[in-house]
Amino acid sequence: MKKSVLVVMALAALGAAAAAQDVKAGQEKTSFEKRSFPFEGDVTVERLNVRMFPKGDANSIITSVLGLGDKVTVVAEKDEYYQILPPKGSTVYVTAKNIKRDGEKGVALQNEVPVRLDSRVNADVLCTLKENDSVKVLGEHMGWLKIEAPAAVKYFVGKKYVHLGEAMTALPAPKADVG
Secondary structure, eight states: OHHHHHHHHHHHHHHHHHHHHHHHHHHHHOOOOOOOSOEEEEEOSSOEEEESSOTTSTTOOEEEEEOTTOEEEEEEEETTEEEEOOOTTOEEEEEGGGEEEETTEEEESSSOEEEESSSSTTSOEEEEEOTTOEEEEEEEETTEEEEEOOTTOOEEEEGGGEEEEEEOSOOOOOOSOOO
């Protein structure tokens, strides 16, 4: 009887050791799926700040606020943030002299037209327009055009507040001409 108890205890100890090794081995083998960009995500909080730069940056500027269920297109990640395409309603500025305007439509007249955060000559340059790039003009003030932010302007949101959806096959190509 003592032998059978010892055998059962030995088998139990071996089983426990094997189970512990399986857990450890499983932990070592764990791999995280690397996402390919771009992909769509859903905002999971009532109010999510959209920033020009990741929060850790001293120059982080909140440009807008998204709501629960709003969609974002994620194009990259940086630390605890996703870099996203401009959310609907995002605006930026260009000098009016560099844009040929026809109502709400505009076309860049030259290469390297600076797109700025606000209507100041020394405001941050967020990207540049190439000659013949199209823009949607939303308003004009003292020689500056307020335009819909082009896709080249990127924003940041906290990763933990975005539920990831499916990868997108391709981004729509920007329109080359207006008309």
